[in-house]
Amino acid sequence: MSEIAEKNFQVPNLTRGLQILEYLRHCDEPVSMSALARELDYPLNSVMRIMKALDHYGYVQRAVGSKSYEMSDKLMHLARSQASQKNLFEASMGAMRQIRDHVGETVVLSIVSEGEGLILEQVQGLHAFRFVCEPGTRQMIHSSASTKAILAFRKEHEVDELLQRIDYPKLTEQTILSAEAMKRELxxxxxxxxxxxxxxxLEGVNCVAVPIMDSSREARAAITVTGPANRLKLDQLDEVGEMMKVVCSQVSENLGYL
Structure with a gap:
């Protein structure tokens, strides 16, 4: 890439922020903003704005009893999360395909994130008319089989706090409408x-979800099969759930659950 083209893609404050993080990464002790400005030859006002943003989002932290800053462990946690997520995908895909082949309906992998369900991956069903659940789709806590499966095997006090905080809009005649009803369901x-x-x-759509456990002995994710009620019938759901428990137990074992 030419020097001119490279300059066109640069965002000055982003570049400075990344270089500040790189500098702090190699420092054994906290560094003041004035020292950062001097060492990196940046305007002090610019450094102050960038450090305020980095502090706000948790990438740096002030040293105790000081006005100097050091790296937080957020980047390390992000890296670990990425590696952990990769392990989750690798452990789950075979089971998802096995369930899909057995039931014929779409199977998804989900987590709970920021007070909602979040679809990570799908294996589409075998029927000509099938559900498509795009990765990145958000799900409401109170109306999703996957979120129920996960929350039922999380720390009780954390779940109670979440259930008191969320709303319970009525989506169908069968929707759970209160924290108390959710607790009974869990x-x-x-x-x-x-x-x-x-x-x-959704009217006319049934789902069955099984939690994926890990070494913490808590639910890390859920695998869910979803289909139209005329194919995935109410009187079949328990049988499907029992089958999925057997298949998904291997996934949990592969993630360290004993």
């Missing part, structure tokens, strides 16, 4: 080992 999920969505988010 207790049933813990007893049977799988969660159901009986047309609670």
């Amino acid at each position: 207790e049933q999920v813990r007893e049977q080992g799988y969660a159901l969505d009986r047309a609670e988010a």
Whole structure:
């Protein structure tokens, strides 16, 4: 790339922010903003604005009893999360295909993120008319089989706090409408080992979800099969759930669950 073209793609404050992080990464002790400006030959006002943003988003932190800054461990956690997510994908894909081949319907891998369900991946069903659940799709906590499956096997006090914070809009006649009803539902999920969505988010759509556990002995994700109620019928959901528990147990074992 030519020097002119390279300059056209640069964002000055972003470049400075990244270079500040690189500098701090090699420092054994916290560094003041004036020292950063001097060492990197940046205007002090620019350094102050950048450090305020980095501090706000948790990438740097002030040293105790000082006005100097050091790297936080956020980047390390992000790197670990990325590696952890890759392991989750690798462990889950075979089970998802196996479930899809057995049931014929679309199967998705989901997590709970920022108070919502989040679809990470899908294996599309075998029917000509099938559900497509694009990665990145968000799901409401109170109406999704996957979020129920995950929350049922998370720390109780954290789940209680979340259930008190979220809203409960009515999506269908079957939608759960209160924290108390959700708690009762999660207790049933813990007893049977799988969660159901009986047309609670969309009319005519049923889902079954099984938690994916890891070495923390908490649910890290969920694998869900979703299909139209005329194919994935209410009287079949428990049978599908039991089958999925067997298949998904291997995924949990591969992630360190004992």
